[in-house]
Amino acid sequence: MRNAEKTKERLLQAAEAEFSQSGFSGARVDVICREANVNKRMVYAYFGSKEKLYTAVLHNLYQRLAHRETALLEEYQNSEDTERVIEAIIADNFQFLKDNPSFVRMLMRENLDQIADLSVAMFEKTNAMNLLRRAIERGMASGQLKADLDVDQVLLTLTTLCFSYFSNIHSMSILMKTDFTSDEQIEKRERVLTQMMLSYLRKQEEQRS
Amino acid sequence: MRNAEKTKERLLQAAEAEFSQSGFSGARVDVICREANVNKRMVYAYFGSKEKLYTAVLHNLYQRLAHRETALLEEYQNSEDTERVIEAIIADNFQFLKDNPSFVRMLMRENLDQIADLSVAMFEKTNAMNLLRRAIERGMASGQLKADLDVDQVLLTLTTLCFSYFSNIHSMSILMKTDFTSDEQIEKRERVLTQMMLSYLRKQEEQRS
DNA sequence: TGATAAAGTAAATGAACAGTTACTTATGGA
DNA sequence: TCCATAAGTAACTGTTCATTTACTTTATCA
Numbered sequence: 001m002r003n004a005e006k007t008k009e010r011l012l013q014a015a016e017a018e019f020s021q022s023g024f025s026g027a028r029v030d031v032i033c034r035e036a037n038v039n040k041r042m043v044y045a046y047f048g049s050k051e052k053l054y055t056a057v058l059h060n061l062y063q064r065l066a067h068r069e070t071a072l073l074e075e076y077q078n079s080e081d082t083e084r085v086i087e088a089i090i091a092d093n094f095q096f097l098k099d100n101p102s103f104v105r106m107l108m109r110e111n112l113d114q115i116a117d118l119s120v121a122m123f124e125k126t127n128a129m130n131l132l133r134r135a136i137e138r139g140m141a142s143g144q145l146k147a148d149l150d151v152d153q154v155l156l157t158l159t160t161l162c163f164s165y166f167s168n169i170h171s172m173s174i175l176m177k178t179d180f181t182s183d184e185q186i187e188k189r190e191r192v193l194t195q196m197m198l199s200y201l202r203k204q205e206e207q208r209s
Numbered sequence: 210m211r212n213a214e215k216t217k218e219r220l221l222q223a224a225e226a227e228f229s230q231s232g233f234s235g236a237r238v239d240v241i242c243r244e245a246n247v248n249k250r251m252v253y254a255y256f257g258s259k260e261k262l263y264t265a266v267l268h269n270l271y272q273r274l275a276h277r278e279t280a281l282l283e284e285y286q287n288s289e290d291t292e293r294v295i296e297a298i299i300a301d302n303f304q305f306l307k308d309n310p311s312f313v314r315m316l317m318r319e320n321l322d323q324i325a326d327l328s329v330a331m332f333e334k335t336n337a338m339n340l341l342r343r344a345i346e347r348g349m350a351s352g353q354l355k356a357d358l359d360v361d362q363v364l365l366t367l368t369t370l371c372f373s374y375f376s377n378i379h380s381m382s383i384l385m386k387t388d389f390t391s392d393e394q395i396e397k398r399e400r401v402l403t404q405m406m407l408s409y410l411r412k413q414e415e416q417r418s
Numbered sequence: 419t420g421a422t423a424a425a426g427t428a429a430a431t432g433a434a435c436a437g438t439t440a441c442t443t444a445t446g447g448a
Numbered sequence: 449t450c451c452a453t454a455a456g457t458a459a460c461t462g463t464t465c466a467t468t469t470a471c472t473t474t475a476t477c478a
Binding site: 211254 | 456457458
């Protein structure tokens with residue numbers, strides 16, 4: 001009946017929903033407690049303050065991301081097939097962002113608010129970026145990809161294209177009168193982006209349909 | 210000494226700064242008043258409520274955008290040169306987003322919060338999107354561009370790439386250890402994006418260096 | 419079994435804040 | 449010049465909310 005771990009877990013989950021929905025200052029500790037079915041007192045017992053609860057939520061989300069990235073890295077770090085690696089990274093990104101809408105929202109808020117130190121620390125450890133960078137550099141060296149690519153710009157483009165599909169999905173749906181939140185549209189977007197990026201990166205003579 | 214118009218204007222400007230900085234619930238009416246050097250009472254006399262003040266700020270920003278877009282439309286709506294039109298639209302987007310960081314922030318917040326009715330209404334009137342659509346369709350018909358493009362996806366890509374450079378500029382600067390806010394980097398990004406999009410859209414045989 | 423520490427509750431406290439009220443001062447037309 | 453009205457001020461009100469306090473219940477192990 002009494003279980004500190006479970007209670008913490010429920011608080012964390014409710015907090016993730018509330019903070020990603022309403023932001024730090026918009027979020028209500030009372031709402032979090034109501035949703036979690038936990039007494040307000042426990043927030044302070046377990047987390048210390050609203051702010052520390054927010055940080056815990058953020059930390060938790062970055063953990064999930066890091067976990068996926070590690071798996072991806074292990075699978076592909078020795079792959080010679082540049083195009084497969086790029087495809088896999090895009091696919092992984094799409095899957096993660098689709099499965100974790102609150103991650104998308106929290107990251108948007110981090111971009112708006114101040115980029116908490118925690119985020120800075122996590123960004124610096126990110127693996128997928130390094131994997132992608134190495135894949136592109138290897139592809140350029142081996143002649144699979146164009147030789148004159150600006151690697152940083154390519155990374156920027158690719159990362160940005162994945163993330164912003166999800167972060168601007170609402171305004172874009174209105175702007176283009178299409179529901180981009182459907183699975184069908186998400187899959188389509190992934191396909192289009194992958195093809196576009198590959199066709200841009202590939203050497204001309206290796207161009208395929 | 211007393212001037213209702215000037216007072217309103219000062220309030221609006223201070224409100225734009227405060228709302229885009231802190232969001233609706235994070236923004237403090239007292240801060241807006243202090244910055245504007247205006248008594249709190251006047252917010253309620255002139256705008257009615259915090260919420261209506263927010264709406265006025267948003268409206269004002271959309272007006273600025275619409276103004277630019279109309280000018281762009283007049284200049285390019287009859288142009289036959291698809292590539293020049295695309296270049297001009299990207300250039301205009303970059304200029305506007307660079308000059309109006311609070312627009313970027315407010316739009317991010319609209320995406321996060323709920324997309325106010327006002328935003329929906331403004332999105333529906335947007336001109337640059339239609340101009341771009343027509344330019345691409347014309348380019349496809351005339352054979353300047355690939356014939357099998359998915360126009361909606363291209364519009365999505367282009368709009369997104371411009372906006373998200375500015376909206377994610379902070380996390381990206383950290384992630385890639387580069388200050389993307391400098392004029393130099395902004396110009397570089399515009400150049401790279403323009404070239405990338407054009408090289409992707411062009412028919413293969415018309416490919417240039 | 420019963421004492422003690424952990425888990426949980428309900429209600430209070432006080433600060434921050436949006437919105438109001440009652441009042442004062444400047445301005446411009448009669 | 450004076451008065452009607454618009455512009456502006458300062459202090460107050462009521463609410464919302466994060467955080468605390470004082471108290472109760474449950475579990476565990478000596």
